[in-house]
Amino acid sequence: MNKRLKQKIAFAVFRILGLMVVGILFWILGFILYNGIGVVNWEFLITAPKEGMTAGGILPAIVGTLCLIAGSVIFAFPIGVMSAIYMNEYAGNGWIVRFIRIMTNNLGSIPSIVFGLFGMALFVNTLKFGDSILAGSCTLGLLVLPLIIRTTEEALKAIPDSFRTGSLALGASKLQTIRRVILPIAFPNIITGLILSIGRVSGETAPILFTVAAYFLPKLPNSIFDQVMALPYHLYVIATSGTDIEASRPIAYGTALVLIAIVLLMNLLATILRRYFGRKVKIN
Amino acid sequence: MKKIRQIIERMVKVMLTLSGSITSLAILLIIIFLFKEGFGLFNNPSVEKGYALCINASNPVEYLSPEQIKQIFDYEITTWDEVSGNREDIIPFRFDEIFSMYPEEEFGIDYELLPEKLGEVIVQNPNIIAYIPEQYLLRENASVKTLPQENIRVDNFFGGKEWLPTATPSPQFGVLPLIMGTLWVSFFAILIALPLGMGVAIYMSELAGTRIHKLLKPAIELLAGIPSVVYGFFGLVVLVPLVQKALSLPVGETAFAGSLILAIMALPTIITIAEDAMRGTPRAMREASLALGATRWQTIYKVIVPYASSGITAAVVLGIGRAIGETMAVLMVTGNAAVMPNSLFQSVRTIPATIAAELGEAPAGGAHYQSLFLLGCILFAITMLISVSAEFISKRQHNKGI
Numbered sequence: 001m002n003k004r005l006k007q008k009i010a011f012a013v014f015r016i017l018g019l020m021v022v023g024i025l026f027w028i029l030g031f032i033l034y035n036g037i038g039v040v041n042w043e044f045l046i047t048a049p050k051e052g053m054t055a056g057g058i059l060p061a062i063v064g065t066l067c068l069i070a071g072s073v074i075f076a077f078p079i080g081v082m083s084a085i086y087m088n089e090y091a092g093n094g095w096i097v098r099f100i101r102i103m104t105n106n107l108g109s110i111p112s113i114v115f116g117l118f119g120m121a122l123f124v125n126t127l128k129f130g131d132s133i134l135a136g137s138c139t140l141g142l143l144v145l146p147l148i149i150r151t152t153e154e155a156l157k158a159i160p161d162s163f164r165t166g167s168l169a170l171g172a173s174k175l176q177t178i179r180r181v182i183l184p185i186a187f188p189n190i191i192t193g194l195i196l197s198i199g200r201v202s203g204e205t206a207p208i209l210f211t212v213a214a215y216f217l218p219k220l221p222n223s224i225f226d227q228v229m230a231l232p233y234h235l236y237v238i239a240t241s242g243t244d245i246e247a248s249r250p251i252a253y254g255t256a257l258v259l260i261a262i263v264l265l266m267n268l269l270a271t272i273l274r275r276y277f278g279r280k281v282k283i284n
Numbered sequence: 285m286k287k288i289r290q291i292i293e294r295m296v297k298v299m300l301t302l303s304g305s306i307t308s309l310a311i312l313l314i315i316i317f318l319f320k321e322g323f324g325l326f327n328n329p330s331v332e333k334g335y336a337l338c339i340n341a342s343n344p345v346e347y348l349s350p351e352q353i354k355q356i357f358d359y360e361i362t363t364w365d366e367v368s369g370n371r372e373d374i375i376p377f378r379f380d381e382i383f384s385m386y387p388e389e390e391f392g393i394d395y396e397l398l399p400e401k402l403g404e405v406i407v408q409n410p411n412i413i414a415y416i417p418e419q420y421l422l423r424e425n426a427s428v429k430t431l432p433q434e435n436i437r438v439d440n441f442f443g444g445k446e447w448l449p450t451a452t453p454s455p456q457f458g459v460l461p462l463i464m465g466t467l468w469v470s471f472f473a474i475l476i477a478l479p480l481g482m483g484v485a486i487y488m489s490e491l492a493g494t495r496i497h498k499l500l501k502p503a504i505e506l507l508a509g510i511p512s513v514v515y516g517f518f519g520l521v522v523l524v525p526l527v528q529k530a531l532s533l534p535v536g537e538t539a540f541a542g543s544l545i546l547a548i549m550a551l552p553t554i555i556t557i558a559e560d561a562m563r564g565t566p567r568a569m570r571e572a573s574l575a576l577g578a579t580r581w582q583t584i585y586k587v588i589v590p591y592a593s594s595g596i597t598a599a600v601v602l603g604i605g606r607a608i609g610e611t612m613a614v615l616m617v618t619g620n621a622a623v624m625p626n627s628l629f630q631s632v633r634t635i636p637a638t639i640a641a642e643l644g645e646a647p648a649g650g651a652h653y654q655s656l657f658l659l660g661c662i663l664f665a666i667t668m669l670i671s672v673s674a675e676f677i678s679k680r681q682h683n684k685g686i
Contacts, residue, residue, distance in 0.1 A: 007581035017483035086304035111609025203511025
């Protein structure tokens, strides 16, 4: 066979495969959107589930997910950013940093169900938090820690060393340099990491199964020691084990749509931020 | 003033150092807690804690293995000679049967006569095997023999072919069907995802213009961002009926449906890493190949793909890691039958799905609970191995660049 012809065939196949991946994405998103859009309205967002989760809305699940987002971010964001600052600004380039980096990567590759097991053993049973927002937030916080560390580290690495040496040459201390020079420049990219981890937290199911998620709890939480419903777990419940699976299908589509909307909105926001500020830093 | 500032600087540095160690600490804690709970399993008796198995003293049988005990109470072993005893039928006896044999009054007010009655039953039936709580055991009765109890053995756990953690009197913790189920589903997922992912990666790194690339890249990031429970839901309402209809199977919840959904989920990982690896091919190598008269396609498969092979291998390994650890999607579409898989079109159950499905019902600290932690240990060990080897493989890639 002619080698030009071979090339033509191969490239055509690759083009089709590329199209296929986009097709799969649109298939999934379109399917959820098409079936869910009729269900989601203001009423759906602000009422609690009724009649064995076959009617009503998903307010408790939304509030629960917001609580978990807030909790895990409060826990993981400061620690993650500080950890990245340490690795990039203080620790130099020795074996310590290499070790920490490997550990961070490993933590990031642990399956989410293992975090669930660990969260149950440590936070729920050993530290006696019980099934609570606190236990769930800590578990989810650990889960997104590697993501926050990695994005922050990349943000810090992107800053040229001349900024650091320039600031130090002007008589600023190391801490002043970090606070006044490094962090303000890296800020948008660090926020990007934060937004991505919010997207991740809101979609995770396995880590909250045994640490916080309630099967059905139509009231809003009062304290961090309360159980809550959460969007992803709620979707799992009404899709597989509700009282009447057929009757609750529309609710499941609506829940999936809300969940996907939150996650994709976060991803979109992160992409926009990255593009916008990515340009700005370079001009500086 | 200067002193204070120095102190602050030093304190901040200590704080930063402490935060720097958080991930290592987390991994250490995960290992400690997982393994502590998990390996406690082997300190459990193979019969439920607090229960004993008794036989008549005239019965020559001295020992029964956990598997034999289970088979006896499942009526799969029915005569004593199958377990090196007499040629007599076995009469399995469960504790609660005693209440239908005697009127309530005869046990006394606080059931203080219950042990005596149990002893009576065992003495009267020479071929009985009784499963009773230890607290109601009559120790002094010479015509009742208590079978020795052994702990759950390591080889029974890793070599066992039955996963029946709630069976009484002898729960079976054979992890093989779960490991096989996990490998089975993940392997076929990668088999589907690899050609697809490689094609897209080649397309993105070598063929697509910047505009198409700018469209494809976010699409793949979105695909990676969709929560696994949404994939599971999609699989449940779309793929499962589709698989069932297309292959005319009795049920659609099969290993194949799981592989399909996992393939989609592993795609972004494979594409991103393989694309990065191929992009890393030095310009000089491409140009040399083209200058020698090779077509772009020849350059791709004879120069670029071999050059990026370690990166591509790393992509596959990480894709497998993603597939093995995935919980919710698999839980929702594979049907979760804990049997040894021998076909792609039957229901299987993976390790993560087992943990997710059963931990809620397992009482904390019991054998079942600990066995699920041990499953977690296995999962943890596999993913550690995968992540370390992926790191090792991609390091080889970097060395090649120099």
